[in-house]
Amino acid sequence: MQVRMVWRNLLAHKLRTFLTFGAIVLAVFLLCFLRAAVRTLEGGVEAASSNRLMVQSAVSLFQDLPLAYENKMRAVPGVDWICKWQWFGGVYRERSNFFAQFGIDPETFLRSYRGVDMVDGTYEEFAQTKTGCLIGKGLAASYGFGVGDDIPLIGTIFTKADGSEWRFTVKAIYESTTPVIDNNTMFFHFDVLKDAVESGAARGPKGVGVYMLRLDDGASPESVMADVDTLFENGPQRVQTTTEAEFNRQFVTMLGGVPKLLGAIGIAVLFAIFFAVLNTMLMAARERTRSNGILKAMGFTDGYVFRSLLVESIVLALVGGVVGVILVKLVEAPVSQSIGRAIGGFRVETSTMVIGMLLALGIGLAAGIVPAWLARRIEPVDAFRSDA
Amino acid sequence: MNQPIIDLEGVCRSYERGNEVLQVLDHLDLEMQRGTFYALMGPSGSGKTTLLNLIGGLDRPDTGRLAVCGEELQDLSSSELARWRADNVGFVFQGFNLLPVLTALENVEMPLSLTPLSRSRRRAQAELALELVGLKDRMQHRPRELSGGQEQRVAIARAIATDPALILADEPTGDLDRASADQVLELLQKLNDELEKTILMVTHDPRAADHASAIVHLDKGRLGSIETTTRGAMQAAQPRS
Numbered sequence: 298m299q300v301r302m303v304w305r306n307l308l309a310h311k312l313r314t315f316l317t318f319g320a321i322v323l324a325v326f327l328l329c330f331l332r333a334a335v336r337t338l339e340g341g342v343e344a345a346s347s348n349r350l351m352v353q354s355a356v357s358l359f360q361d362l363p364l365a366y367e368n369k370m371r372a373v374p375g376v377d378w379i380c381k382w383q384w385f386g387g388v389y390r391e392r393s394n395f396f397a398q399f400g401i402d403p404e405t406f407l408r409s410y411r412g413v414d415m416v417d418g419t420y421e422e423f424a425q426t427k428t429g430c431l432i433g434k435g436l437a438a439s440y441g442f443g444v445g446d447d448i449p450l451i452g453t454i455f456t457k458a459d460g461s462e463w464r465f466t467v468k469a470i471y472e473s474t475t476p477v478i479d480n481n482t483m484f485f486h487f488d489v490l491k492d493a494v495e496s497g498a499a500r501g502p503k504g505v506g507v508y509m510l511r512l513d514d515g516a517s518p519e520s521v522m523a524d525v526d527t528l529f530e531n532g533p534q535r536v537q538t539t540t541e542a543e544f545n546r547q548f549v550t551m552l553g554g555v556p557k558l559l560g561a562i563g564i565a566v567l568f569a570i571f572f573a574v575l576n577t578m579l580m581a582a583r584e585r586t587r588s589n590g591i592l593k594a595m596g597f598t599d600g601y602v603f604r605s606l607l608v609e610s611i612v613l614a615l616v617g618g619v620v621g622v623i624l625v626k627l628v629e630a631p632v633s634q635s636i637g638r639a640i641g642g643f644r645v646e647t648s649t650m651v652i653g654m655l656l657a658l659g660i661g662l663a664a665g666i667v668p669a670w671l672a673r674r675i676e677p678v679d680a681f682r683s684d685a
Numbered sequence: 686m687n688q689p690i691i692d693l694e695g696v697c698r699s700y701e702r703g704n705e706v707l708q709v710l711d712h713l714d715l716e717m718q719r720g721t722f723y724a725l726m727g728p729s730g731s732g733k734t735t736l737l738n739l740i741g742g743l744d745r746p747d748t749g750r751l752a753v754c755g756e757e758l759q760d761l762s763s764s765e766l767a768r769w770r771a772d773n774v775g776f777v778f779q780g781f782n783l784l785p786v787l788t789a790l791e792n793v794e795m796p797l798s799l800t801p802l803s804r805s806r807r808r809a810q811a812e813l814a815l816e817l818v819g820l821k822d823r824m825q826h827r828p829r830e831l832s833g834g835q836e837q838r839v840a841i842a843r844a845i846a847t848d849p850a851l852i853l854a855d856e857p858t859g860d861l862d863r864a865s866a867d868q869v870l871e872l873l874q875k876l877n878d879e880l881e882k883t884i885l886m887v888t889h890d891p892r893a894a895d896h897a898s899a900i901v902h903l904d905k906g907r908l909g910s911i912e913t914t915t916r917g918a919m920q921a922a923q924p925r926s
Contacts, residue, residue, distance in 0.1 A: 299798075305786035591782045594743055595796045595843075596771020598764050677743045681778070 299601070303609045306581065317577040318617045321657060324570035325621025329653040330632075331559045333625070333645045337476075347518055349409065351544035352508040352525055355535035358547070361504030362534055364491070370508060373524045375516030380405040381487045382507040387450035387463060389440065396436055397479065398450065400487035409511050413478050418444040418469035427489060429468035433480035435633060437470045444470060448483070455490055455501030463489075476644070477541070481633075510538075567656065574664035578610045582668035589672050590680020603673035610665025611658065618657025622650045688755075690851060690883050691717035691740055696749035698735055698906075709735045711906035712749070719850070722877040722884040724894035724914075727903035733887045734855055736903065740885065741774050741853045742766045754850055771799040775844025777854040777873075781836040783828040789815060789839045790824040793846050800847060814842040818872055834865025841872055845882070852876065854886040858893050870896040874916075 307314050352370065354360035367379055383400035403424035407413060416434055423429045432442055442448060449462040457463065465485050473480050493499035512521060522538040529536045582589075589602045625645055633643040698710040709732045717723055725733050738744040739751060742758050751758045754773040761769060775796075776782075783792045793811040802810065815824055818838040828836055837857060844852050854873065858866035874896050876882045886897060894900050898917035902909035913921070 301791070302784075302786070309786050587782065588784050591784060592795075593767065594741070594770065594776050594782075596767050596769075596799050598767045600764075678738050681780075681782070 299605060299608070302605060303612060306585070306605075306609055307613060310581075313577060313580070314613065317574055318613060318620075320570050320573045321614055321617025321660065322621045322624065324566050324660075325618045325653045325657050326624045327566050328563045328656060329622060329625040329645060329649050330628075331563045332649045332652065333629070333643060335559050336646060336649065337643050347540060347542075348512045348514070348516075349541040350510040350512065350518060350521060350525070350538055351541055352510060352536050352538045353506070353544070355537040358506075360534070361502040361506055362508065362536060363504055366505070366529065366534075366536070367508065369528060370510060370525055373521060373528065375512050375521040375524075376510050377513045377516075378405045378409075378511045380409055380509040380511070381505045382509055383487055383490055384454070384506050385450070385452070385485075385490070386454045387452045389448065389450055394440075396439075396481055396483060398483040398485070400490045401484050402487055405511070406484065409509060410473075410475060410478055412475035413471050413473045415469045416472045418467070420469050420471075423468035426466065426468050427486050428464065428466055430465035430483055430485040431469050431471060432467055432483045433478075434470050434472045435480035436483060437467075439481070442467050442470075444468065452499070452501070455494070455499050457493070457499050458497060465489075477545075507544075509541075567660070571660050571664055574610065574614060574660055575667070577613075578606065578664050578668040581609065582606055582672045585672070586675060586680050586683040589675065590677040590683075593677040593680070599673045603669045606669035606672050607662070607665040610669070611661035614657045614661025614664070615654070618654045621657070622653045625653070626650065688719075689716040690719040690754060691715065691885070692750075692752040693740075694750040696739065696746045696751055698732070698739060698744070698746050709906050710739070710746070713906065713908060715901070715908055717883070717885065717901075719883050720877070720881040721899060721917075722874065722897045723886065724897035724900045725885060725887045725903065726889070726891075726894055726900055727909065731903040732906045733903055737853050737855055737885065737887050740851075741776060742770045771796065771847065773849050773851055775847070775849045775852045777837070777840050777844050777852065777857045779856040779859040781828070781833070781840050781860070783836055783839055783843070785828050788825050788827055789820060789831065789842075792828070792839055793843045796843060796847050811842075811846055814846045815839070817845070818842045832865070833861050834868055837861060837865070837869050838872060841869065841876075845876060845880070850883060852882050852884045854884065856887055856889065858888070858890065866890075866893065 352362065352366075354362055367381065370376055371379060380402045381400070385398040385400060387398055388395050403420075407420050417437075420431070423431045430448060432448075436442065444467050446467045448465050448467065450465065452463055455463070465483070471478075471480075487505075490499070490501065494501050494503050510521065510525070512518060518540055522540075525538040526536060585606075592602055593599070629643065629645045693713055693715040696710055696713045697708070699706050699708045701707070709730075713732075713736070725736065727733050735744065739746055739758075740753055742753070742761070746759055749759070754769075756769055756773075758766065758769070783789075784795065787795065790808075790811055793814050794807050797807040797810055800807070812821065812824065815821055818841050820835060820838055820842065823831060823835060823839075828839070831839065837860075841857075852873070857873070858869055861869060870893055873884055873886065877884050877898070884897070886893070888894055895914055896916065897914055898920055900912045900914060902912065
């Protein structure tokens, strides 16, 4: 009977209930969306492995390091293997079609990461084909690329001397479950760039953007970092060796206060919706003063009246929360497809959905408790004297 | 003589109005017998509704003893009073006071949800109560879809649904036209005659009071007199079998 009463009371003012419900849906959606965005930005930092070190120029990330450094670093105790990473920065057909592309070493790339699996084609095929490329499944879905397709890229950092496009053939499509490797990225052989620049067929930097050092099991990252930095202390180019986490963090830092701003917006939304729901529940409690008096006269306890209003507030907030979470999960894939090409894959984690639901529950509880308490306290004789 | 269903000794109740203390009931002593239909009359401010609220366990006396249906109400906690109301009293108000979001049947079923009855049993009992007040064909109607007289009959059905010993009615015909008022009064009379319910009805209307067996007159918070009506005299002459 109490459930029916709660339901009927919610439907007694359909427009007001719908507007409040809509506000909660929007709030939970926004909060989950903002958290997912912040988590996406920070995801690479948390998922980073301690057995991978990144070596970049001490001057700037945009300053390339000499190719000769590779052999010298290989001799540093604790370094197992090395994978070069070079940012390509090309566009597919036109400027608006931008996604991340990197030149890497196929021999060492895949074995450096866990959670990167081929869903079409084979990695071996990619490794054996110099003009081949490896693309994420998100990228393949966005542009309809399949194995065997040619992808023409217009270079912006590396340009062909004859003005032609760079062409890569898709040899494999991967799916990554580690946030360190995004599903909207393209990888190709680093040597394609190196050979083209060295032969004069292309113009561009003659070095390596970043060296990724994979450490031996049990090697001390601190010791390797110190050794590598010392090795090139006197040039020709000084380096800065960091853990992968530290390396990834600099991209979040580049965004300045964006994560904090997103958090602040989320809190502001939370408070606005709390007051909206509180207002609704106060109005509901006031309108129901007489009804609550009747219930108490019939023998229903103060606790029953308290619970009815509180449950009503919680139901309203929770249903709104569920819909908000479903909506944010529904937009996850399209958002990931669109912004994922610029920043790492947008993902709505289970923890984000749980937090969304808990916030909805919190709003329902906090907004319902005061009106429920007021309804609990009123005496039947006073309730009958009220206008409501 | 049977033990009275209502037994008041030295009951006082006052209210504060600003700096003034208003003595509404002043050392009131009163006994009412089980199975009797009482009309409670008196000028405005004489304490009729206050007395009804005290007897119904909706309010508490400042001092005095208040025994109703065998329970000393002044000693009960708030939740005990709620339980006692559910078991012993049915209320009928001037403004009907039905729950607007529920149908007539659900309104009558509402107090039954405080009993251990099964859902089907509650439903059957609520239907029976509505049949008794002649509204079986209006069970699925919401209060706003009913006339004033029908609303009050639903309220009476709700008051008797749990089969309480005592029915308290606060000006039940005050908002009704003559024809509807007569229907409601005849219904209350029937509950007294056939189901032997004890009824205490506050009214200003002498015609309504004539449906009772006895009229209790209150004056300035004290008992004025208890007068036996023609109906009461007839009942006394023809005792129930």
